[in-house]
Amino acid sequence: MLKKISNIGDCGITCDFGDDVDKKTNKEVIKLFNFIGDSVKNKKIKGILNYTPSYNKLIINFDLEQVHSREVIEFIKSNDYSKTISSEKSKLVEIPICYDEEFALDIKRLEQKTKLNFDEIVKEHLNTDFFVYMIGFVPGQPFLGDLKENLYHDRLDTPRVKINKGSVGIVEKFCTIYTFESPGGWNIIGKTPLDLFNIKKKEPSHLSPGDSVKFRPVNKKDFLNFKNEQIL
Amino acid sequence: MNKYFKILRPGINSTFQDLGRFGLQHLGIVPSGCMDRSSFFIVNKLVGNKVSEGALEFAYQGPLLELVGDSALVAISGKVNFNIIKKNGEIKLGMPYESFVLSNGDKIDILSTINSVYGYFSIFGGFKLEETGGSISTLVRAKIGSNKGDKLKLDEKIFFNQTPQELKIKKIKFEFENNNTIRVMKGLQNDYFSEKSQEDFFSKEYKVTKLSDRMGMRLEGEKLKNIKSKNIKSEGITKGSIQIPGDGQPIILLSDHPTIGGYPKIANVITADYDKLVQKTPGTKLKFKLVDLSVAESAFKDYIKKLNFF
Numbered sequence: 001m002l003k004k005i006s007n008i009g010d011c012g013i014t015c016d017f018g019d020d021v022d023k024k025t026n027k028e029v030i031k032l033f034n035f036i037g038d039s040v041k042n043k044k045i046k047g048i049l050n051y052t053p054s055y056n057k058l059i060i061n062f063d064l065e066q067v068h069s070r071e072v073i074e075f076i077k078s079n080d081y082s083k084t085i086s087s088e089k090s091k092l093v094e095i096p097i098c099y100d101e102e103f104a105l106d107i108k109r110l111e112q113k114t115k116l117n118f119d120e121i122v123k124e125h126l127n128t129d130f131f132v133y134m135i136g137f138v139p140g141q142p143f144l145g146d147l148k149e150n151l152y153h154d155r156l157d158t159p160r161v162k163i164n165k166g167s168v169g170i171v172e173k174f175c176t177i178y179t180f181e182s183p184g185g186w187n188i189i190g191k192t193p194l195d196l197f198n199i200k201k202k203e204p205s206h207l208s209p210g211d212s213v214k215f216r217p218v219n220k221k222d223f224l225n226f227k228n229e230q231i232l
Numbered sequence: 233m234n235k236y237f238k239i240l241r242p243g244i245n246s247t248f249q250d251l252g253r254f255g256l257q258h259l260g261i262v263p264s265g266c267m268d269r270s271s272f273f274i275v276n277k278l279v280g281n282k283v284s285e286g287a288l289e290f291a292y293q294g295p296l297l298e299l300v301g302d303s304a305l306v307a308i309s310g311k312v313n314f315n316i317i318k319k320n321g322e323i324k325l326g327m328p329y330e331s332f333v334l335s336n337g338d339k340i341d342i343l344s345t346i347n348s349v350y351g352y353f354s355i356f357g358g359f360k361l362e363e364t365g366g367s368i369s370t371l372v373r374a375k376i377g378s379n380k381g382d383k384l385k386l387d388e389k390i391f392f393n394q395t396p397q398e399l400k401i402k403k404i405k406f407e408f409e410n411n412n413t414i415r416v417m418k419g420l421q422n423d424y425f426s427e428k429s430q431e432d433f434f435s436k437e438y439k440v441t442k443l444s445d446r447m448g449m450r451l452e453g454e455k456l457k458n459i460k461s462k463n464i465k466s467e468g469i470t471k472g473s474i475q476i477p478g479d480g481q482p483i484i485l486l487s488d489h490p491t492i493g494g495y496p497k498i499a500n501v502i503t504a505d506y507d508k509l510v511q512k513t514p515g516t517k518l519k520f521k522l523v524d525l526s527v528a529e530s531a532f533k534d535y536i537k538k539l540n541f542f
Contacts, residue, residue: 009417009500010528012470021465033258040255050257052468054492059468061257064503064532069525134466136260136491139374143466179260180374197260199364199376205259 001028005073012061013069015076021055023146026133028082029053030090030210035081036060045075053209054134055143090210095177095192097125097168097215098223103191106156106169110187113153122217124151125189130175130213140179140197140205144213147173159185166191168215193218193226201229235301236389243295243342245445248359248378250286252487253367257468260491261376264369267446267487267510268350270406270539271309275352277542278307278331278402286361286368286378288353288390291446294342295353295384299334302395306340307331310351310511311408314342330403331356348408348511357394371488373447404542408508412516415505415523415531419474420467421496424460429480432456433498437517438482444514446488451518455480458496466494472501472509474520486510504531 004016017028033053039045047066052059062072099122101107107118114121130144147170155171160183163169167178169186176186179197196206207213218226249272252265266272266289276283288295294312307330308314314326319337326332326340328351334340345351361368361378368378375381379388422430438453462478473485475495484501485493487510499520501509512518523531 006420007417007525008420008470009472010502010525010532012500014420014467019465049254050263050468052257052491054467055465057465057467059470061470064529065536068529134492135258136468137466137493138490139260139376141260199261199374199381204256204261204365209258 002032002076005076007069008059010069011064012059013072015058015060017056017058019056023131025056026053026131027210029056029058032058032076032081033209035079035084038084039075045072048072052136054136090208090212092212092214093207094214094216096194096218096222096226097190097192098218098220099190100220100223102220103167104189106187107189110151110153110189114150116150121151121189124148125170125175126215126217128175128215130215132207132209132211132213133174134209135205135207138180138182139199140207142177142196142207142213144175145173147175149173153187155185156187159183163188164191166193168192191223193223193228195228235299235304235395236391237297238300239295239384239386239388239390240298240339241296242384242386242388243290244293245291246295246384247289247370247372248286248361249289249369250367251284253365253369253371253377256365257491261365261374262371262487262489262491263471264371264377264446264488265367266352268310268352268507270507271350271352273539274329274404274406274542275307275309275354278309278329278404279305279354279356280400280402281354281356281358285354285358288359288384290342290351290353291345291349293344294351296339296341297390298339299336301336303333303335303399304392305331305333305356305396305399307354307402308342308351309406311346311348312342312351313344313346314340316340329406331401333399333401347513349513350511355392356396357392360391360393373488406542408511412512413519413521414509415502415528416474416499416520417502417523417525417528419497419499421460421464422498424458424496425476425498426457426459429454429456430498433482434520434522437519440512440514440516440518442514446486448486448489449484449509449512451482451484453481456482456498461496463494464496466492469493470500472503472506473497474499474501484509502528502531504528504535
């Protein structure tokens with residue numbers, strides 16, 4: 001439930017849904033996110049520049065020349081968005097993953113920590129029905145959950161300077177996919193050949209907040225032969 | 233006839249920017265856009281463009297450009313030291329805030345910004361730039377936007393749209409605000425910091441360090457003591473947010489900020505003071521003045537009124 005709305009400077013507000021990081025809370029966030037998205041598209045409210053969901057919050061930014069925070073807050077409070085049905089349909093997306101040892105950089109540490117062997121870890125990962133909590137930090141990077149407790153592991157003590165694009169990592173109950181080469185501290189268990197982000201596409205990000213994700217295993221040969229959709 | 237500028241020196245961080253790319257932050261795409269909106273606005277006004285037309289932004293040292301083709305009406309805004317090198321070798325000192333005409337073979341040498349960071353270069357009719365996601369702004373980190381998502385590079389060509397029929401020179405009188413006081417509103421996690429640290433932040437000086445770019449500005453000063461938790465659950469970021477990581481030194485998130493982040497925020501810079509802030513060079517000692525929403529909103533009104541007056 002929406003607990004509190006606060007200002008972020010003069011051109012943003014945050015809608016706070018409480019401290020829990022779970023699907024139930026995040027689904028409430030996504031509901032408001034979809035409602036704001038629909039309201040912008042249907043011109044029910046003007047001046048909204050961005051609406052960014054995270055685990056337990058929705059942050060809304062607006063153009064001060066067109067609208068002020070009290071009008072945006074009033075708009076949210078006066079609409080019972082929890083009952084509206086959004087035109088945004090969340091989708092189920094299958095993502096290929098290769099667990100080859102060349103890509104599964106942290107599998108040894110995970111085996112030690114979780115007391116599961118490689119095959120069991122892979123099986124647990126493949127069996128998980130993932131939910132997209134949020135997308136961001138860099139373009140298209142998804143934060144997925146929830147892993148089963150037996151796979152929980154902390155962040156690396158010393159983050160890697162470079163993690164390759166496509167690497168799939170896990171920390172605690174979350175799983176992420178690096179969409180750009182970047183530094184990072186997640187435990188890497190595999191790699192996807194699928195491009196999750198392409199600015200030239202009409203929908204630049206393969207995933208949206210609220211989507212469902214299932215991983216599909218591919219071997220090294222299929223990984224190397226994988227062809228992403230080309231857009232010129 | 234082909235008309236373009238040839239890049240004889242790209243400058244340190246020269247990118248095309250407009251007002252930004254919106255509606256995509258939920259997919260991890262930050263708005264980007266010009267750092268100093270006042271200077272960006274003015275540079276377009278000087279050549280008679282619409283105020284949202286894409287312009288070339290440069291930082292510290294700008295590019296050296298040679299015009300190939302017809303004459304062009306161009307302008308520079310910001311506190312900028314530059315020369316116009318005529319085809320016959322004659323060198324003229326350039327004047328910012330005043331549009332001027334370049335002829336075929338003339339060069340424009342943007343030497344440096346003076347006690348400031350960003351400057352802008354515009355041309356009548358605009359540069360030929362491709363929009364992605366509704367904006368021409370370049371986000372180098374993600375290879376998005378004009379110039380294949382990259383900074384200007386040596387020997388590249390930048391094309392422009394049209395040659396003016398009639399050359400209307402325009403001058404604008406504009407002064408940067410010299411004081412170093414930045415007005416801020418309380419941040420979402422203001423209470424994560426000890427009372428003394430909150431007092432320190434709003435009364436002591438914080439120095440701009442060299443670790444500053446379009447993504448953020450790192451400051452150095454009295455260490456801010458976190459009494460709750462050094463991390464928060466990652467949440468969406470708004471530009472101008474001042475976050476305090478574990479080392480207790482503030483980072484102000486600027487136009488190319490990450491879209492989400494997990495550090496507590498002590499304050500947010502008000503929109504009316506953002507342009508002033510981004511022009512502050514390393515070594516500048518900033519002071520933060522706490523204001524409330526009504527002050528910030530009325531300051532914004534004045535800010536826009538002043539811009540629309542030009």
